Amino acid sequence: MSKTIYDVMILGAGASGMMCAAQLNEQSDLSVLVIEGNERAGKKLKISGGGKCNITNVNVTASNYMGDEQLIESVFAQFSKDDLLTWLANRGLKPVIRKEQYYFCPKSSDEIISILASASQKSHYHYNHTIKSLTKVNIDGKAYFSVTTSKGTHRAKKLVIATGAKSYASVGATDIGVTLAEQLDHSSKPFMPALAGLTLQPQAFWMKELSGISFPAEITVEGKVLSEDILLTHRGLSGPVVLSTSLYWSKGEVEINFLPYTSIKEVMHNNRKLLSTALSLPKRFTQALLEVLQIKDKPCASYKAEELNTLEKAFHHYKLSPAGTYGFAQAEVCKGGVKTDTINSWTLESNIVENLYFAGEVLDVTGELGGYNFQWAFSSAVVVANNMVQK
Ligand SMILES: Cc1cc2nc3c(=O)[nH]c(=O)nc-3n(C[C@H](O)[C@H](O)[C@H](O)COP(=O)(O)OP(=O)(O)OC[C@H]3O[C@@H](n4cnc5c(N)ncnc54)[C@H](O)[C@@H]3O)c2cc1C
Incomplete structure (x- = not known):
């Protein structure tokens, strides 16, 4: 077991996990550990949009998503499509518009991956760590999250579940996020393939x-x-x-x-x-x-x-x-996930377990084709990080 107790542990180094780490690093001195099963971060980002990542859309509203409208609106009110474009422009990325509505990386998905990696470089990334289980432990009267992976156990004061959903298992996708949430008394809707033929x-x-x-x-x-x-x-x-x-x-x-x-x-x-x-x-x-x-x-x-x-x-x-x-193997996303009725719609913190947060596709919020799912992953991640810092 690692002796270090991190301020924040983020499970999953995908779109939402990396953005959450980046935002925490830029807004605070909190120590951040990111756990990832793959050998590197952002594998879905890499293959997305035909290798050029459709980052967002010209029109983003709650009506482009399946999920709790009020929660989705509250997240976008805090970090909108324009906020995302400004955030990227400030770091040197100006997405190009295709078909008058889709924002893509000009050259390759690597452009957005390297921005996220560079903005989150103060975080400790543990790769090739398959997440197995999650418990709450008490040490000297204080509550911590304890996460066991294939390579050991790690502890933190706050936890973000950003493990995405289970479609495209070929790039490391699993439903572990839902399993962990259920272990901490959250309920979920079964994952179903979406954005599939x-x-x-x-x-x-x-x-x-x-x-x-x-x-x-x-x-x-x-x-x-x-x-x-x-x-x-x-x-x-x-x-x-x-x-x-x-x-x-x-x-x-x-x-x-x-x-x-x-x-x-x-x-x-x-x-x-x-x-x-x-x-x-x-x-x-x-x-x-x-x-x-x-x-x-x-x-x-x-x-x-x-x-x-x-x-x-x-x-x-x-x-x-x-x-x-066409099924999970070819679905770009999953509908379903951790139910949002026990999640605070402003902070994305659990109403059941204090200091437990969720970001990205693991939640029961799914967008249409066209950049909506990355927008959700990024916006929800920023909301989690900002509210964590403010708390
Ligand atoms: C082929 C394809 C193309 C796509 N194109 C687009 C697009 O152009 N635009 C768009 O908006 N959306 C697109 N999507 C959807 C988008 O990729 C997802 O909605 C988005 O990545 C979700 O972000 P996330 O952070 O929630 O999850 P992910 O980005 O999936 O990140 C979750 C991370 O958790 C890790 N993880 C999972 N289980 C474990 C475990 N047990 N142990 C350790 N680590 C684990 C995964 O390896 C992964 O790195 C595409 C998806 C696919 C499959």
Whole structure:
């Protein structure tokens, strides 16, 4: 057992753990130990956004997340998207905007990782330490957290659980955070894959034949209307709009608008072109959907009213019942996690155990695709650090 008793121990050196350590180091002289199972910090950051890390989004509101709205708003009121961009700019990183909404690292994820590493260099990082268990111990009448890892036991006055969620186990992800929280009387919602592709039921298998085709679409799921590109794959559906759909979908139907920016009836009116040529969709897609509908591809103006109605329903209101998701191995995040009803929504400190804090994806807060999950990880980490320093 290490003799040192740290002021703060942070479990997990991912996005939230590193940001929390950085903020504590910059705002205080508290001694900080960060425990990480991998051989280095920020492995999900490294692979994120195709290696360029989609850090945040132009529009960040609580409505882009699944979770307690009031808690999410309170966190962003303390450290917003603009605060994050300023924090990064002050350290030399100016993210670039893609598709008018996503902020990415200009060159590589290494840029943000090295800023976080440098800002948190006063912290002690213990790598290759797999976290096993957590207890509260009493020494000379004072309460401490005692964390046992594969390499020993470490103690601290305050503890931050920042171990993320269990999707993408290939980069060290586990559900240890939920297990530890439950050991200290917190309850949780089971982790489920989110921001993952959706698999299909047999009646929609025709889409698998069109693997590789991508175009803008709009999906309505649980009352939410999401717009972005859809990608047809050999497994089912993917692409940004589908990944965000998987956050809100758990069972039942979703509705797809394959032509969100035009009205099929208007395009077809007095139009002599073949339908498959007239629509702003990949020709193969239109032909395949017509085949499913058992409607011929012919000049638009020659369709009868009844056929027009069928086409409108199919192209603008296609009902799809997904079979499931691509699963944890390929999900970018998990929904579920430690329930927030026993967490102070201003400080993110546990209402059950004093000096126990949570940051990042381990909490039951999950964002849509588009930088929302890093924004949450960073904002929640700063909130924890600032409130810890002020206490
Ligand atoms: C492929 C991929 C791409 C993504 N792209 C984006 C993107 O572009 N934009 C975006 O906003 N989000 C993206 N995400 C989601 C984002 O990576 C996570 O939401 C974010 O990393 C969560 O931060 P966190 O600090 O809570 O957890 P993590 O960053 O996952 O950090 C948790 C840390 O805890 C460590 N840990 C876990 N269990 C143990 C244990 N038992 N012992 C020791 N250490 C442990 C892990 O090794 C990890 O380093 C992506 C995710 C994936 C998988």
